[in-house]
Amino acid sequence: MKGIIFTEFLDIIEDAFGLEVCQKMLDQASDIGVYTAVGSYDHRALVTLIVTLSKITGVSAEDLQEVYGEAVFTRLLQTLPAMTGIQQDTFNFIKKVEDHIHTEVKKLYPDATPPQFDFISETKTHMVMDYKSARCMSHVCLGLIKGCAKHFGQTVHVTMAPLNKSKSHVRFNLDLIVE
Template sequence: MKGIIFTEFLEIVEDNFGLEVLDKVLELSNDQGIYTSVGSYDHKDLVKLIVNLSKVTEIPADKLQETFGEVVFVQLLRSLPPAASLNNSNNCFEFIRHVEEYIHVEVKKLYPDAVPPTFDFISESETEMVMDYRSARCMSHVCFGLIKGCSKHFNQEVAIEMSPLNDSGSEVRFKLNLVA
């Protein structure tokens, strides 16, 4: 997993819960908290940080993942080059489609060892999108939050339904409906 996710996570924890909570989470996780945005790290370390943040704050881990996804969307959007085709998206659905067609392709070019999640688009209309999320990291709640962040960015209210397709959580179907 790319380091930018780790650096943003640590910054969000410090900004929202304070340095004392961050230090406690790092201590419980046996983690030095030293990450670079361009480095690659084991996603299990992020899971451990999230689980321990949940223990310290008594907020469910799934909810923390969703909130993280929503907040980190803005930071990830800022990191896009100005000429990126994603910046020309006109709505939430168009942007999500471009994530698979642009960002994940570019990530693989820049980091051949990277294994980003995949989106398989099942159906799409102007008001509904159905897609399957697949990731060995099983972080669909982060994806849920990223979708929420995306819908806010485009000032569109989107109802999101999430249905697991297997027991491990590595495959999840998202049904997105624009709310009029």
């Protein structure tokens, strides 16, 4: 997993819970907390941090992942190369993640293994997509979707259902609420 995920996680935790809680999380997880944005790290270290933070704060690990995903969306967006010609809305952006963003990430970081998105169906107001990742962090994906909708000023109702026991394959149903 790319280091930017770790560095942003630590920044968001410090902003949300304070330096003391962030340090307590690192200490209890036996993690020195030294990450570089361009480094590569085992995703299990992030899972350990999330589980530890959950124990400290009493907030579920799934909720922490979702909040993190939503908060990190804008930060990650700023690191992306320009995507000219992309219609600026939630569904179009999400479709470009697989074709454009993940492709660029793999070019920049050949060892990267981003999640895979498979698009099952789409209308103007409904999208069904499958998330596949050995990291099983679908709640981060849920948060990223919510962050994306917020960024584009849209309201999207999202449901998710695991398609296997490990939750490495999850189906998302997105409904754009048109007012």
